[in-house]
Amino acid sequence: MKFFMLITNKEFKMNNSIIKHMFLFFLSISFVFSAQVYGKKISVLTMTGPFISGPVKVHGEEWGKKTGHQVEVVEAAFSDIFPKVQQAAAIRSDAFDLLLVANIWMADMVGWNYVIPLDKYIKDPAVQYDLDVPSGIKRKNTFNEKTYGLIADNDNHYLFYRKDILGNPEYQLKFGKKYGYTYNVPPRTIDELIDVAEFFNNWDWDNDGKNEYGFVRSTKRGAQTYWYSFSWAAPYTVIPNFSIDTPGIMFFDPNTMKPLVNTPGFVKGIEKWYEMGQRGTAPGLDWDRGNVINEIILGNAAMAIDWGDIGPSTYKSESVVQGKIGYALPPGSNEYWDWRTNKWVKTKTINRAPVHCFNGWSWFITSTSSNPDIAADFMKYMLSPEVSSVDVASPDSGYQPWRNSQLEGLENWEKNGWERSDAQAYLQNTIDVTNAPNAVIDMRIPGASNYSEAIYETYLTTILSGENSVQQAMDIVAKEWESLTERLGRDKQIEFYKWHLNYR
Missing domain, CATH: 3.40.190.10 (Periplasmic binding protein-like II)
Incomplete structure (x- = not known):
């Protein structure tokens, strides 16, 4: 047996109005959700350029075009960075999502509960952490058996x-x-x-x-x-x-x-x-x-x-x-x-x-960031083999080699005037020093x-x-x-x- 529902014109108009309101309601929810994911601004604190901060600005624009987000680079003289971080941690400020600062400050920032572990982010296969990151770099990234920082610049003597x-x-x-x-x-x-x-x-x-x-x-x-x-x-x-x-x-x-x-x-x-x-x-x-x-x-x-x-x-x-x-x-x-x-x-x-x-300049995500996943996405973009291999070969970046794969990509070094054999020797020695078994x-x-x-x-x-x-x-x-x-x-x-x- 089939049943037929007869709807009057008045009832149809009423139901149509309800449908329209429901559509607008769910549409507004989708816009709110989209606002949470797209079009966010993340703030990075680092040293006044052109060294160190320069690549962040360049790649921030690239990443922004790809994702719809915005990267704000807050620069400070080296002597002012630590006090700014200390103050932000003390008042639990959400002014910074990311820090590109000295690795030697890791203990202070962990002690202030101002930075978060990054272990879940480095599990992303795109990071290639297990195979492409030297053991010496992992030592510098690790504190109390957790990964709190990620080296972008490998410093050693x-x-x-x-x-x-x-x-x-x-x-x-x-x-x-x-x-x-x-x-x-x-x-x-x-x-x-x-x-x-x-x-x-x-x-x-x-x-x-x-x-x-x-x-x-x-x-x-x-x-x-x-x-x-x-x-x-x-x-x-x-x-x-x-x-x-x-x-x-x-x-x-x-x-x-x-x-x-x-x-x-x-x-x-x-x-x-x-x-x-x-x-x-x-x-x-x-x-x-x-x-x-x-x-x-x-x-x-x-x-x-x-x-x-x-x-x-x-x-x-x-x-x-x-x-x-x-x-x-x-x-x-x-x-x-x-x-x-x-x-x-x-x-x-x-x-x-x-x-x-000095250990090097490292990325950290603050515990006060409202968008740690978005901050991590930009950080991973900066540290990707493709982007980082360009930066470490640039004489204007201030970054030193830190990935194993950077031993192979010598074209960027040749573009900057290096002799291929010289670049190979320089890169190999940097990684050898980094991985030295008795390194301090x-x-x-x-x-x-x-x-x-x-x-x-x-x-x-x-x-x-x-x-x-x-x-x-x-x-x-x-x-x-x-x-x-x-x-x-x-x-x-x-x-x-x-x-x-x-x-x-």
């Missing part, structure tokens, strides 16, 4: 040297007659590095009519000089990975927070750093990082230990050393101080311990800048001025570090230091 000068057979012969052995190209130990620097110091080895230097470094207080000393102390302080479960321990005993800066190993390394100043470097105490880069690219120094930025700088128009610079791990030592047993240990192989000074991840604990810059560098530079011996200066540093640890809370600092080390 390594050796730059003039291949043509150190490889000159005539110079090698003269060196052998003077020192009684043939040096390696590049030097492999710190003692050898000092000898080679002394040999090439203060004479005209490139026949340009003026004297050059063997080695160049920063010596000025307030000019990152403390970072320039770490590569000297590390090989004598860091216990090799085959003798300890957690490698890369350099600053404190992780079980007590007792400083290692005044132990015999650290002190010997700083004594070697001071010795280099007496024998193989340019005179003066007012050298800064800009001087280091310029002296290398202008052909006035044979060697330096510095960040990877020297590599792209050698291809600037003012450079006279294009294709003449070699890259290597920082020299090491055949002995180290075992601070657990208080004994010197001799090694058959050279103990190398590259230091990831720069200090990530609350108050890190107070430990390293305010205290350590202050007394480190008194060694250069002759006010203190190395041991005297490091004893003062150790005492000041102990006082700072007590003020911040020893148990808390131990916990954070172990999280930093991913201590086992």
Whole structure:
């Protein structure tokens, strides 16, 4: 049996009106939902450009056109970034969705509960985290076994040297007659590095009519000089990975927070750093990082230990050393101080311990962001193999290589004037330093800048001025570090230091 419903004209008009209202209601809901997904503005806090922030602006526009969202880049001078982050965390401000800031601030931001773990985002196959991200980068991204930051710029210190000068057979012969052995190209130990620097110091080895230097470094207080000393102390302080479960321990005993800066190993390394100043470097105490880069690219120094930025700088128009610079791990030592047993240990192989000074610029998502998934989408776009390979090859980005796949995409380097073989050597060395088994991840604990810059560098530079011996200066540093640890809370600092080390 079929039933038929007879609808009057009045009833039809009434039902039609209801349908229209229902349609408009659901349409309005869809617009509200769309507004939640499309057309959002995310705010990124980072350093004033063109370096670091420049690529964010360029790729922000690209990503915005693809997604309909907008990227607002909030720039600040480097010295102002940390206070801005600290203030935003204190008042729980939602002013920033993303931070592109120093990796060494990770502990502070985690302690303030201002950044969120990113582990669920890196599971996206497009990120290629498991296969394409080196183990050394993962160490810097991880804190307390969680991924809180993602490196966009891979910072560490390594050796730059003039291949043509150190490889000159005539110079090698003269060196052998003077020192009684043939040096390696590049030097492999710190003692050898000092000898080679002394040999090439203060004479005209490139026949340009003026004297050059063997080695160049920063010596000025307030000019990152403390970072320039770490590569000297590390090989004598860091216990090799085959003798300890957690490698890369350099600053404190992780079980007590007792400083290692005044132990015999650290002190010997700083004594070697001071010795280099007496024998193989340019005179003066007012050298800064800009001087280091310029002296290398202008052909006035044979060697330096510095960040990877020297590599792209050698291809600037003012450079006279294009294709003449070699890259290597920082020299090491055949002995180290075992601070657990208080004994010197001799090694058959050279103990190398590259230091990831500053660690690099990292992406973080704030816990106050209203749109963490959208922020993560932009972050993943910036870090994608396609985009990041362009950025790390650009001399104007300020980013250093950090993906394995960046070893293969050399076309971008050639576009920027690099010789293919030189780019390959530069990239390979950067990844080798990054993955070095004894590498030291720069200090990530609350108050890190107070430990390293305010205290350590202050007394480190008194060694250069002759006010203190190395041991005297490091004893003062150790005492000041102990006082700072007590003020911040020893148990808390131990916990954070172990999280930093991913201590086992």
